[in-house]
Amino acid sequence: xxxxxxxxxxxxxxxxxxxxxxxxxxxxxxxxxxxxxxxxxxxxxxxxxxxxxxxxxxxxxxxxxxxxxxxxxxxxxxxxxxxxxxxxxxxxxxxxxxxxxxxxxxxxxxxxxxxxxxxxxxxxxxxxxxxxxxxxxxxxxx
Numbered sequence: 001x002x003x004x005x006x007x008x009x010x011x012x013x014x015x016x017x018x019x020x021x022x023x024x025x026x027x028x029x030x031x032x033x034x035x036x037x038x039x040x041x042x043x044x045x046x047x048x049x050x051x052x053x054x055x056x057x058x059x060x061x062x063x064x065x066x067x068x069x070x071x072x073x074x075x076x077x078x079x080x081x082x083x084x085x086x087x088x089x090x091x092x093x094x095x096x097x098x099x100x101x102x103x104x105x106x107x108x109x110x111x112x113x114x115x116x117x118x119x120x121x122x123x124x125x126x127x128x129x130x131x132x133x134x135x136x137x138x139x140x141x142x
Contacts, residue, residue, distance in 0.1 A: 025078070029119055033127060034072040036108040040134075041065040043104055047097045054094055057100075061137050068130050075126060102141040109134035 029033075044062035048055045109133035116124050 005071070020088040028076045029115065030072055030076055030123065030127065033108075033112050033115055033130060034069065034076065036111055037065050037072060037130070040104060040108055041069060043101060047101060051094050051097050052091075054097060061101075061140065064133055068133070071126065072130075075123065098141045102138050105134050105138040106139065109138060 041062060044058050044065060045047040048058050048062070109131050112127050112134060116131055121128055
């Protein structure tokens with residue numbers, strides 16, 4: 001029986017009544033790269049949905065982002081909530097769609113490249129690989 005129920009008021013679990021609740025975990029430094037992987041994956045899905053003629057070209061790139069997302073969740077060790085919506089809106093024509101995706105890839109590549117210099121070596125290889133992949137995607141979307 002909790003103190004709250006003893007006096008007739010239900011105290012929610014983990015209410016911190018006595019200050020004994022654990023602190024929430026600090027955000028992982030890889031969170032921005034994970035958020036961008038999620039946003040890029042969603043952007044590619046939307047692009048293919050609105051421009052089905054691009055599916056053959058975009059599906060392999062989208063698969064890369066899904067693989068990055070899975071690996072980042074594994075490395076971080078917890079399924080972290082998404083913080084961002086898509087970084088690239090689907091365009092009304094194929095050229096506009098590709099241009100939007102290319103811009104999103106470039107932004108995401110810069111984030112990953114900068115972070116690769118800051119994280120421990122065991123994470124730098126993963127983040128560097130993701131940065132390189134994003135850079136190659138930007139070139140593939142020309």
